Amino acid sequence: MARSKCGKFLFKKLPDGLLDKTRVICTICKAEFKYHRSSSSLAYHLRAKHPTESTSTGPRQSTLQEYGACGRITKNVREKVTNSLVVWIAKNCRPVSIVEDDGLREVIRAASGDVCYNLPSRGTIVSRLHTLYGDQRAQQSSKLVQVRNVALTGDHWTSVNNDNYLGVMAHFIDNDWTMQSFALTVSKTEERHYAEACADHFLNVANEWKIKDKVTTLGTDSARNMVAAARLLPFEHMPCMAHILQRTVTVSLNDSAFERALAKCRKIVGHFKHSPANAQELKAQQAAHGHQTEPLVQDVPTRWNSTLEMIKRIQRNKFGLTTILTQQNSKVTMLTDQELDRLQKLEELLEPCRYVTELLGGERYVSCSMVLPALCHLFRIMEPSDDNPVYVLRFKKIFTTDLAQRRDSSNLTWLKIATALDPRFKDLKCLSKDERREVWASVHDLLMSETDAHQPSAQTTEEPSPKKSKMSICLLGSPDSDTEEEEDAIDCCLNLYKAEPKIDIGECPLQWWLKREGAHARLAPIARKYLSTPATTVPCERLFSLSARYRPYTLLPGRCIGGCPLLHWVNGLNAEELFPYGD
Numbered sequence: 313m314a315r316s317k318c319g320k321f322l323f324k325k326l327p328d329g330l331l332d333k334t335r336v337i338c339t340i341c342k343a344e345f346k347y348h349r350s351s352s353s354l355a356y357h358l359r360a361k362h363p364t365e366s367t368s369t370g371p372r373q374s375t376l377q378e379y380g381a382c383g384r385i386t387k388n389v390r391e392k393v394t395n396s397l398v399v400w401i402a403k404n405c406r407p408v409s410i411v412e413d414d415g416l417r418e419v420i421r422a423a424s425g426d427v428c429y430n431l432p433s434r435g436t437i438v439s440r441l442h443t444l445y446g447d448q449r450a451q452q453s454s455k456l457v458q459v460r461n462v463a464l465t466g467d468h469w470t471s472v473n474n475d476n477y478l479g480v481m482a483h484f485i486d487n488d489w490t491m492q493s494f495a496l497t498v499s500k501t502e503e504r505h506y507a508e509a510c511a512d513h514f515l516n517v518a519n520e521w522k523i524k525d526k527v528t529t530l531g532t533d534s535a536r537n538m539v540a541a542a543r544l545l546p547f548e549h550m551p552c553m554a555h556i557l558q559r560t561v562t563v564s565l566n567d568s569a570f571e572r573a574l575a576k577c578r579k580i581v582g583h584f585k586h587s588p589a590n591a592q593e594l595k596a597q598q599a600a601h602g603h604q605t606e607p608l609v610q611d612v613p614t615r616w617n618s619t620l621e622m623i624k625r626i627q628r629n630k631f632g633l634t635t636i637l638t639q640q641n642s643k644v645t646m647l648t649d650q651e652l653d654r655l656q657k658l659e660e661l662l663e664p665c666r667y668v669t670e671l672l673g674g675e676r677y678v679s680c681s682m683v684l685p686a687l688c689h690l691f692r693i694m695e696p697s698d699d700n701p702v703y704v705l706r707f708k709k710i711f712t713t714d715l716a717q718r719r720d721s722s723n724l725t726w727l728k729i730a731t732a733l734d735p736r737f738k739d740l741k742c743l744s745k746d747e748r749r750e751v752w753a754s755v756h757d758l759l760m761s762e763t764d765a766h767q768p769s770a771q772t773t774e775e776p777s778p779k780k781s782k783m784s785i786c787l788l789g790s791p792d793s794d795t796e797e798e799e800d801a802i803d804c805c806l807n808l809y810k811a812e813p814k815i816d817i818g819e820c821p822l823q824w825w826l827k828r829e830g831a832h833a834r835l836a837p838i839a840r841k842y843l844s845t846p847a848t849t850v851p852c853e854r855l856f857s858l859s860a861r862y863r864p865y866t867l868l869p870g871r872c873i874g875g876c877p878l879l880h881w882v883n884g885l886n887a888e889e890l891f892p893y894g895d
Contacts, residue, residue, distance in 0.1 A: 320365060321345070321354055340365060385426045393420060394432045398440040408437050448881040452494055453521065459484045461841040462523050464496075464547070465531035466514055467852040468505060476501045479855045480517045483675065485844045489826035493675045493846070494881060495855055496521055507540035514545060529726065529845045534559065534718075548726055553683050554669050554848040556718045557690075558616045561665055564711040565619065569703030570658050573651040574611070574619065577626055580633060581608040583644045590636070597632030616669055620662040623655050657704055661711075664693050673850035678821050680845040681734035683727050687719055688742035726842065729754055733839040735815045735824045752806065758838050759802045805834050 324335040324344065336347040336354065340362050345354060358365055385393070400406060410416060411431045421429050456462060463483040470476055478501050483493040497517050503509040518524040531550040532538035542549035565571065584590045585608060598605050608626065611619040626633065626647070634646045647655070668686045672679050694708040728751045731737045740748045809832055815824055821843065829836045 320358060320362070321347075323347075338362075384428065385424050389424070390429075393424070394436065394440065397432065398437060398444060401437065402441060402444060408434050408441075411437055452881065455486065455492060456482065456484070456521060456523050456526070459486060460526060460837065461528045461844060462526045463529045463531065463550075463845040464514065464518070464527055465846055465849045465852050466517075467533060467849050467856070468501070468510075469856040476505070477856070478513050479852045480514065481675075481851050481855065482521070482523070483844055483846050483851075485822065485840045489822040489829070489840075491676055491678065491822065491844070493851055498855060505537050507537050507544060510537055510541035511544040514541070528841055529723075531846055531849050533849055548723060550680075550726065550845055550847075551722045552847075552849040553672050553687075553722070554616065554850055556722065557665060557669055557715070560711060560715045560718060561619075561662065562613055563714050564707055567710055568707045570654060570707070573647065573654050573658075574622075576645070576647055576651065577622055577655070578610065579644050580626065580637075580646070581610045581622060583637075583642065584608050585610060590640075593636050594629065594632060597635055598629060601632055603628060603632070617662070617666045620659060620666055623659050623662075627652065627655065627659070654703070657701070658707075661694075661704070661707060664690055672847040675846060675851040675854075678734060678843045679847040680727065681730040681737060681821070681843060683847050684731050684742045685737050687715065690715065725754065726845065729758070729838075730842040730845065733835070733842055734821045735812065736817050736819065736821055737814075738810070738812075739814055752810075755835075755838070756802055756806060759805060759834055760798070762834065762838060763798060763802070802834070805832065808832065809835055 320339050321336040322339055323331040323333050324337055326332050334347055335344060337344050338357065338361075343357070343361075345357065347354070397411065401408065401410065411434055413431075417429070417431050420431070421427055461484060464480055465483065466478065466480045468476060468478055477498055479498045480496045481493055482496050483491070486492050497520075499513075501509075501513065514530060515524070518527055527547050529548040529550040530542055530545060531552060532542060533552045533555045539549070539551070565574070584594050591607065594608070595605050606625060606628075608629070609618060609621045611622040630647070630652060637644060637646050668690060671686060672682060691712060694712045696705050696708055700708070728740075728743065728747065731742065732740060732751050732755055740751060743751065812828070815821070825832075825836060825839055825843075832839075
């Protein structure tokens with residue numbers, strides 16, 4: 313029997329197994345009643361014959377208020393959800409208007425079980441974003457207050473909407489000998505990028521963060537306006553070594569015998585990039601040969617290592633490309649064996665350049681001290697060999713000549729001192745013997761300057777010092793004796809550092825300094841200053857790549873373009889770390 317709408321009655325079951333929904337039977341006294349979709353008579357029977365059963369409250373449908381109250385989330389959970397939304401919007405550059413999305417509201421309702429949950433308003437999100445920005449900025453400012461030296465990197469970028477932006481990052485080594493770097497600003501610029509305007513922009517950023525007196529170097533690319541702007545600033549200029557290296561590669565390729573083969577590569581790539589049907593045939597050929605499915609890559613002069621990647625992919629897919637172009641009887645012809653062999657030699661020449669570019673582009677480890685050893689490695693690879701073809705010898709000659717000129721125009725003094733203060737390269741084998749002596753003389757002068765800067769200034773006190781007798785003056789000796797003692801102390805300091813064994817290239821120089829800071833107390837501040845300078849402006853390039861990946865929503869007007877620098881600050885942090893006061 314099936315239960316009727318009244319809980320104590322069942323529909324009558326007929327002999328054939330069907331239910332008679334016009335007759336019901338009381339489950340208590342087995343009495344039979346007619347049923348016409350009204351439970352009034354059934355309820356009367358319960359009250360008259362079974363009063364104890366009629367007073368019991370059976371199952372009933374909950375009201376909307378009661379149903380909502382059963383799954384309501386607590387205030388603390390609601391705060392966590394709101395804070396998580398704020399962090400999500402900041403991290404992934406979502407528009408603030410996303411809190412008006414009905415779909416997002418339904419997702420949170422289903423996840424929380426609260427059918428009455430409503431998303432916070434746009435005003436609440438904007439207010440929390442301002443709070444988050446202020447808190448994070450205060451934390452970054454407190455880090456800058458605790459350090460003596462800060463290195464800056466800066467770059468300009470033009471968006472797809474043809475808007476100009478300036479990105480500036482700070483780099484330093486903290487008291488625990490950990491490399492730190494974070495964005496200071498990504499601000500929109502309206503002026504033309506003349507040298508004076510660029511210099512003013514960098515100065516304004518340094519003044520805004522109150523680090524003008526702490527800035528040691530400014531890293532930029534080698535554009536003429538940036539180089540001219542650096543001359544107007546009171547900071548050391550550090551040209552981006554990645555830009556220098558890639559510019560040398562471009563110059564070497566433009567005046568080499570590889571250009572004809574590269575031109576054919578570009579036509580082949582265009583044939584498959586501009587036709588979905590051809591691209592699909594290439595995928596089928598890659599699957600048939602057991603290769604990884606990958607598109608071809610077109611080289612772009614401003615995209616680093618793109619020529620190398622284009623060559624690699626054509627080499628990996630040469631059999632499939634040959635089959636497709638032969639079957640299509642296309643005007644685009646496949647590379648000959650001689651041209652493929654030539655490209656193989658070019659790949660061997662460009663691969664070390666790619667490695668050095670990526671090696672110097674890090675921001676979480678010391679890179680400035682690796683520049684000269686890395687360039688020395690490239691010069692060694694580009695040395696002519698007897699079995700080199702003429703076109704390879706020509707490429708090597710152009711490459712080494714151009715790179716040597718650009719190397720000499722960089723900030724060599726800073727790079728040499730940084731190399732000497734890195735325990736991995738302090739033997740300075742990448743320099744000549746005369747240059748080594750000059751470097752250690754420069755470090756000696758820096759130690760003298762550091763000592764003079766920490767000596768108390770000679771100011772007159774209220775109480776005049778007592779006059780010394782002639783005999784005491786004679787016995788104390790001349791002031792030059794103090795200078796000689798200081799010279800001896802500095803020489804001892806340098807000799808002690810030189811006597812330290814060189815560490816392996818895979819070890820961290822900052823950990824070495826952390827353990828031996830006490831033994832080299834005079835040299836440690838100088839090492840912290842010089843090793844904190846990055847070798848490239850790649851960190852700033854990554855800022856703009858981050859902005860290009862997401863649409864450049866302005867979360868905080870004038871402060872946070874494209875989620876930067878707030879996006880850079882909150883990267884890797886969760887809502888509990890960013891809003892500890894929300895629990």
